[in-house]
Amino acid sequence: MTAADAPAPDVSPPNRRLYIETVGCQMNVLDSELVVGALRQRGYEVTSDPEAADTLLFNTCSVREKAEQKIYSSLGRLKYRKRSRPGTVIGVLGCMAQKDQDLIFRRAPHVDLVVGTGQLAEVPDLIDAARQSAVLGSKSRLTALSLSRRGGGRKEIEASFESYDPLREPTMRPTPHQAFVRIMIGCDKFCTYCVVPTTRGPEQSRAPSDVKKEVEILAGQGVKEITLLGQTVNSYKHSGEGKTYRLSDLLYLIHDTPGIERIKFVTGYPKDLGNDLLEAIRDLPKCYHYLHVPLQSGCDDVLKVMKRGYTVAHYRDMMQRVWEIVPGCSVSSDFIVGNPGESEESFQKSIDSIREFRFKNSFIFKYSPRPGTKAHERLEDDVPEEVKRRRNNELLAVQNEVSEEENARLIGRRVSVLVEGPSVRQKKEDDRDDASAPGGTVQLTGHSRCDRIVVFDGNPRLIGSAAEVEVEDCTGTTLLGSIVTREVTHLGGLPVLT
Secondary structure (H helix, E strand, C coil): CCHHHCCCCCCCCCCCEEEEEECCCHHHHHHHHHHHHHHHCCCCEECCCHHHCCEEEEEECCCCHHHHHHHHHHHHCCCCHHHHCCCCEEEEEEHHHHHHHHHHHHHCCCCCEEECCCCHHHHHHHHHHHHHHHHCCCCCCEEECCCHHHHCCHHHHHHCHHHHCCCCCHHHCCECCEEEEECEECCCCCCCCCCHHHHCCCCEECCHHHHHHHHHHHHHCCCCEEEEECCCHHHCEEEECCEEEEHHHHHHHHHCCCCCCEEEEECCCHHHCCHHHHHHHHHCCCECCEEECCCECCCHHHHHHHCCCCCHHHHHHHHHHHHHHCCCCEEEEEEEECCCCCCHHHHHHHHHHHHHHCCCCEEEEECCCCCCCHHHHHCCCCCCHHHHHHHHHHHHHHHHHHHHHHHHCCCCCEEEEEEEEECHHHHHHHHHHCCCCCCCCEEEEEEECCCCEEEEEECHHHCCCEEEEEEEEECCCEEEEEECCCEEECCCCCEEEC
């Protein structure tokens, strides 16, 4: 019998159950939402159980080594999956796929498809092709990768906006009332430690009319809060449609969308934070009084090694303008400890900067060399791991102290909260008790206009609406309070507390 006469492998019809695992930033969360939305149009059903799925996708991040290790561990557990489940399709998407496609196939040869950040619209067709290969008894090794900076150009990246925005998948949003909207992709900053310019390509801003249209669609689906996303979101600039739009112009364009109550944006870049944007935040009632603008280090020498393009004095000037134009605006930051060349004196300056700038919170990371970055190619990773760990813990302890002190300043004040849902503690209690008393009071959570987490007791019917809460206590991460009630007399003469 020849190979052509051999029977095809026993591959059962696909069950169309999809498992997707996402690591990394909010960009990745949105990417997964869009991929799932496209696959639902092909009849797929999402499951949280990888054992129940015959299609398993991993949306990846390359910014931190730990995120990559997590993905390889997940892939390793699937090494022999196809022995018992022929026809299973395994795919790797996102930044790791863009950067390490050959390495992925070497380390996990059972992977069927590798898809970069700009080709996500091709995922449904690639899954079909991979499954067809299994039916025919052949091994698939399918790729769809952006030409990015080396072989392509901005036109390719600009065209990829279409692939980022297929039909949406509401069930993957943070809550039914919150959604992400991408307004730009890529980055042109080339910080020495960062792989994003390679994995996401050159900076491109999306057409304002397309952003406005998407916001209107989301509002029609019941979304109350949108978060505009970009690697350096305040670098947004789009020429066309009769004018040049900056982020401030975009905020004015979408602000009056009926149904939208809150607007925020991440992540900011210090040198591109102009007064026009701060004035828009001040003057537009729906805008959060909150900025995420990473400092990364409090030492000019380290910032120069990082190629951040600003000094601590530049950042200080930015903060002064924030405080003057938007009083009460909260600012959060990122820090990297153990960057090549960071001395104890340099590290102490990062501690001093947290105390000076009073960040609401900071995301603190230990430096790890990332292949594809200038730091990996040119700089020695000269800070021992135990020193990085100590500095990480010390910086976090100082930030926690500042966060507690800043939260305590709000005790006794009233804050407006968009109610997102049950608190973490309430969810645990509901899981344990199987159900809450219908119509009863539960512990709810949401964010204040300055983006602080607020927890209070209230009726579940408040979810998705705005509530006024009086702050009574706090922790380093959370404001604790009570909902403000007022007495309303109806025509029947009976008082009703609201």
